[in-house]
Amino acid sequence: MKLTSLQNRLSRSLLAGWLVWSLAILGSLWWVIDHEIEELLDETLVESAEIIAGLLAYDAAALRLDDSDTRALPAAEHSERLIWQITNLAGRIALRSHRAPDTPLALPTTSGLSYDASHRWRVFSLRLPGAPDLVLHVGQETAEREEAAVEAARYAAATALCIGILVMLWTRLRLRRELAPLDAFSAAIRDYDPLARDYRLPPASHAELQPVRDAIEGLATRLAQRVENERAFSAHAAHALRTPLAGLDAQLAVAQREAPAIIQPRLAQARQAAGRLQRVVTALLALFRSGSDLHPQRFRMSDLAASLGFSGLQLQVEGAEWLDGDPDLIAAALMNLIDNSARHHATIVRLHVADSPEAAITIADDGSGIEPGHISRLNEALSTRDYAGHTGLGLMLADMVARIHGGRLEILTPDAGCTVTLHLGPPANRAPVPAAGL
Structure with a gap:
């Protein structure tokens, strides 16, 4: 409308x-x-x-x-x-x-x-x-x-008409100038991030805008508090689950060695599910630690890939050797994306690293892939951050990590398998910026 x-x-x-x-x-x-x-x-x-x-x-x-x-x-x-x-x-x-x-x-x-x-x-x-x-x-x-x-009468009417037109033009000009603060205030609201600790709305330029500014500030404060509570809950929940999950995996490993051969496949599936859950918990811990602020550093991509701990998958690292970014957050995003590849029956996952003109990691696998018609809907949901009901947890977390780095997540349309690019943006954009809440 x-x-x-x-x-x-x-x-x-x-x-x-x-x-x-x-x-x-x-x-x-x-x-x-x-x-x-x-x-x-x-x-x-x-x-x-x-x-x-x-x-x-x-x-x-x-x-x-x-x-x-x-x-x-x-x-x-x-x-x-x-x-x-x-x-x-x-x-x-x-x-x-x-x-x-x-x-x-x-x-x-x-x-x-x-x-x-x-x-x-x-x-x-x-x-x-x-x-x-x-x-x-x-x-x-x-x-x-x-x-x-x-x-x-004609001369008088022409004079009155000219004066009226001048008054009308002057009134329109004054109206446009008086409404200009609304446009400026709208632009300030558009750029306003309630979760940014160092940014506040500018002071109201007119008395009529002050109640609107106060209402938006109040709403932003309540929203930020709610997001902080959700982050704290997610971090505490993930931390509370981490130790039991590690113990569960250890017990399953012992049981798998001692169990009869007939139940070995089921125990292996249970260990895979427990490993997947451990990776999700680790990603949550990495994403929500200390308010999801960025801690960039230079790291070797091959070392990061080796620490992901995927068994049964062949990880191949190509392209640039070094990358600038937050290794913990990037590891959390990669764990979720590679876990999706494993769930879609992939055996080989290639990680292509680029460091110019922007940093990016392309994850390509040989799995069953995504239907081409569904790829456009997923990209639209990622572009608008409309995660609910459109993307899974893995894509959502990976997109949040990319946005924290000043980039975005993009799903490509390959000939086979699935290809996802984690754009991390140019180095100048990788400033400590709060991530969106879940």
Whole structure:
């Protein structure tokens, strides 16, 4: 299941909130600007009409209608934002601006703001002072008024949109920076080994992370204590079993010499089982001594192989003569791996030693081997350290020894028999590192 990203959810929430906020602000701006522009333009009409009426009042008699044609005010051709007409009460035009319609606007004769019958013009009507039978109409096209409102709203909306985008980008940047400590804390937790005595989680960088750090430290302390108890129990149990097993093997050896020939095979099998158990106990003692810390030294591989004590198997050592590592832990791993070879009917086990570019011991036998389909599952379990239900005790112990040395255990796919490589890593990686608990 894909987990939801907190940063993505917050970003989406901020984006949705920003969109709603922007639409609300834009709607409000549109309404306010439209209202204010409309009011401003109306005031412009009223003031223009009052100015024109005041100027014309000085010679209102000259505007008396006669039988002549409608007159237009002489003026050069120009862009006229406002048009005006002077009509009598009957609706005839006495004078008009050059762009004003030459037909009277269908308007009331009373003073005030209104639209003409076609709704094309917004007009302010005013009785001329000194000429009560004449009416001044000052108008502006409705389309031009609407265009002015739209332009004002568009510029305001574009400005608000740019500001909103900048705020959104700044918010995302701040959000990313505020969440950066979570990534750093996650990296510290990923590298945190509760069993490492010289490593602790770094101090919390924010107050919200302090409870999480305290909880992880508490959990790590309990886990480390439990692992230490299991190690101590395993070491004590192995030590307690070692002496009785040695005595049992001695008694079986005496019994085998004195027993009739008919039961000799059974006693031999019992001695083999007791020897196998002794090797497991020895491996446990080596692995769990003093917290499983690494004690590296240089040793001869042939001497180590001779000390393993396998009867009935031919051990052949090849490759490098000397090796750097913990001989006790490596011996414990080899005992378990060679014991697996013996249980799978091997008669010859070859130990190939390499010391560069990394130290490694390859154990190859002529036994019955492992099914190829099972090898990939075993390697996956070893890679993820998912031992339970997938690997036996021998492979698990050998992999733990390899990891203590900074390497890993790998099962190869040979043409015959079984081949396992105990990678010990380069010498720089072989520092005292606690092993994982059982």
